[in-house]
Amino acid sequence: MITFIALSTRLYATLLPLYPPDLRRDFGDEMAGLFAEDLADAWQTAGASGAIRVWFSTALEFARIAVPGLLQIPAVAVPLLSFLLSAAVVSLELMLTPNRADSAMGGVLIGAFVSGLTSFVTVRAGESGVPHPLELPRCSKSAISPNVSSAPLLWIV
């Protein structure tokens, strides 16, 4: 029982960084302590069903309070959207060719996952200032010789 509560508390602490930063900063420790206390109390009074109730309520809270904030972060929203769109498009394609549908479901998920992962890497790289592999190198106008100015289309901006 103690192990279950300890593991649950650790898992809750792992989820805490996904809550809004100001809430986490001001009340993170209290939230984790309160969750542990509530879970221990629920286990003592109602056993496993009490623990399930606490986790269910935590999941609902997570969906209501943490998820809207997460969807405003490009590094989360863009890959998620990319994953969902890829999965939808490939699924639609498979539905239109039913004889391939049975064997290709795994392919849909892998394709969508790769798409989501690529978006995540791209967005995170953009946020941290790492140039994208397909991005052309930047150079200032002053570094370009005056002769080039007559051919502005060759400027790399």
Place this chain on the structure above:
Amino acid sequence: MAQPNPPLARPALVILLALADGDKHGYAIMREARELSEGQLNIGPATLYTTIQRLLEADWIAEVAGPKDSDARRRYYGLTRQGRSVLTAELAQMESLLKRSKALRLRPSGSAS
């Protein structure tokens, strides 16, 4: 003419009500809130502290010192004068609505008068 306050969200109302009879820490507020709502409102840690954060910002509650023998890690909260007047106004408004619904015979037959 003063604009009437919009109705309080249920968690905020229940938390203010839980603090009406004295200062409490987070877990005591949560238990009291569940008891007051007869188990219908399941306030978890994130809802509780999001609401507490808003109530602190509005100056309706304040962080207070706990009892001498209390756990030092716990933070205690108490109702401010402003918070008490907001709660009183909200309850008065609810009471008037209840009276009106009673006159219209809209209250459930099993409820206490």
